[in-house]
Amino acid sequence: MGSLGGAWRRTREQLPLISPQRKRSLHVFVVGSGLAGSSAAATLAEQGYRVTVMTYHDSPRRAHSVAAQGGINAARDNAGDGDSVSRLFADTLRGGDFRAREAGCMRLAELSSAIIDQAVAQGVPFAREYGGTLATRSFGGALVSRTFYARGQTGQQLLYGSTQAMLRQVAAGRIQLLCRRDALELITHDGVARGVVARNLLTGALEVYTAHAVVLATGGYSNVFFLSTNAVKSNASAIWRAHRQGALFANPCFTQIHPTCIPSGDPGQSKLTLMSESLRNDGRVWVPDRANDTRDPGQIPEAERDYFLERLYPSYGNMAPRDLASRRARERCNAGHGVGPGRRSVFLDLRDAITEQGREPIAQRYGNLLEMYERITGEDPYTSPLRIYPAPHYTMGGLWVDYHLMSSIPGLFVLGEANFSEHGANRLGASALMQGLADGTFIAPATITAWLSSHSTPNLSNDAPACRDALQRGHQRIDGLLATQGHRPVDAFHRELGATMINCCGISRHAASLRKGIHEIGQLEQAFQAEVRIPGEKDGPNVELEKALRVSDFFGLAQLMLRDALAREESCGAHFREEYQTLDGEGQRDDARFAHIAAWEHQGDHAEPRRYSEPLTFTIVQPSARSYR
């Protein structure tokens, strides 16, 4: 595997260390309590640092990592099917359509196994075989069974493992936990990240926190689409405010639409619910062969069903990667083959699996998912096929980071979904939990130590000009929003933003619609500034103000996503430009012009952002057209 294999181990061996006594005087501020944030905080505290963790939730256990269902990948050859670090590495790189760094993907694959060991030691109850060893299942985009799971609640169990490890450090006095606070502004002093201004969601007070290094582990930005699988309050504010302070934003247009979600219904709906893609292990995806066929699924004979994923991708079938499965489902619906209300869904049918294996094994594997489906739709998935449709899910883009997970602002580390790192243009299933825990448990604690070894500047006073400036920026934004006194609630703007984004920058994109989107969102942002209505005061709880701050950050980010999608004149992974496709409708990469990471620099509110590119080189797996046929 050349020099890349073992590169992280060799790097780590050469990273500078800090004595235990000195660590006690160094303070790291972590924003976000999901898998990446809580594992980083726990590990740093175990090593002796003073750590503060901040979350907008009332409890760290609520972070959206909790909702990850299917599992976590690890290269352990647990199923004896020939899996290895190099296969997981190659699958990740290929799944990301050659738009990620080789070195990062290799490190992720190498760390994957130790993550499972750590989680099990924390008491995570992974599924087991009768003999007591770990069980695995297979996931989209892979031919081996390398996904470790805890029924359909793997994210929940991993998160509890890492938040419990964190609470252990809270009890030991090494971590201060700050709940119910939103990050408003990043504090930079001499160009280095030194703290955060936060809004206390109970009192409304703006609070200043300083530290020697800042970690953002604040998750992704799919809520820019309003309807997404994210939690309703998931937001991009911390990374967007850091971007405005100078942190480069990488590949913002790389957003993943998850194929297996419960279709949308009423306009008053507030989110879309994901059904783990592990269902595709046993479920077969199909639509009626004949367009506008309104028969009950049970009435449609086998010969008149189009199992389109099996037809188009014979070797991967229903396990084709997420981007392909999503695009093909949308294509079938657009061609009139959709089913259900509005004809905007496709069937995911467990019938054959139930016939072959019986109802009990299926209930054991997916019971909680199927119950959830029934609660939401009122339909019984054991007797009629589930209906699914793609929904915005995960954002591969995020703040640009180097190999040490440090952003372009020195001292600002970005972990998990909040950074852009290893998933390239498309993330493989069960790889998000792996990346969040690799970043937080193993990588950041080592690289933050290396950074602090030569940058342990004196404590920054809360009264320093850098803090006062950041505080001032926070007050100005809030005062501006509250002074508007318009006539439309925040949600009305957010819904409109989402509709524009899903049309212009969703499953497929086109130059004309992207340009139209930039224009429309610019206008929507102006309307928001003039017409938004936020009742209530600056002091005390004000949920509408929280929403307004989050949505106001989405406008700028949405425009950057559209610009990035427009500038990337190729199709790759989840970024499908209609102008760039092969004759059989697959995305066409342009390696000569676009084998790079696009990183954007903020140039002020009234100037176009500047696009940089970081070239990608491939030494082990040569870029080829992805083929899952």
Place this chain on the structure above:
Amino acid sequence: MRNRISLTLRIWRQESPEGGGGFQSYHLEEVSCDLSLLEALDQLNEQLINAGERPIHFEHDCREGICGSCGFLVNGQAHGPQEATSVCQLYLRQFNHGATLTLEPWRARAFPLIQDLAVDRSALDRIISAGGYCSVNVGQAPNANALLVGKEQAQSAFNTATCIGCGACIASCRNASASLFVAAKLAHLAQLPQGQPERQKRTRAMQEAMQAEGFGSCSSNLECEAVCPKQISADWISWMRREQQ
């Protein structure tokens, strides 16, 4: 079956922890049965904002029944009438046209009220801090397959580990006991080999923390099990009593 229904919502309104509160009635006309109760509250809030009033404060986030943020009493039942369902997953098709729903916050001494339907459940995290973990630092973990756990044992540990910390069990107990919450965490870790070294210490520490936070003792009326959105069995409370001895 109707696709749309009208509802009267009697909702507890309270500006701040100090001072009292009271019920206020609101009407929702012809809302879709495909909306969840929280989405109906979203609609009501839009109406309130348009009328210049303060919207109703309720906790929520994932809206798929896993984060544990949401929770209030619906007609006296924690999370409402549907079994194994948190209130974010409660859809209007569960209710009749013209029904009146009374929504009020969790009531427990250890859960001080914040505003309207929102309460402070941080006491639960402090109970976990007291011992709800395995003390293992990064770098110390043995090979995961070296710790064998039988399939059924792993499943049973998983079942107790699914507690989402919503507080419904406490809100529905007449002593506001956190016994089911504590028993679930103790049982999760006691059923796994990793949890053995600290088993006794954990049991003692978490029980003491529960009392110190002002939760009552088990009322033995099993309401906790009935309202638990994750259907955690109250048998674990009896198990916990044996653990203490």
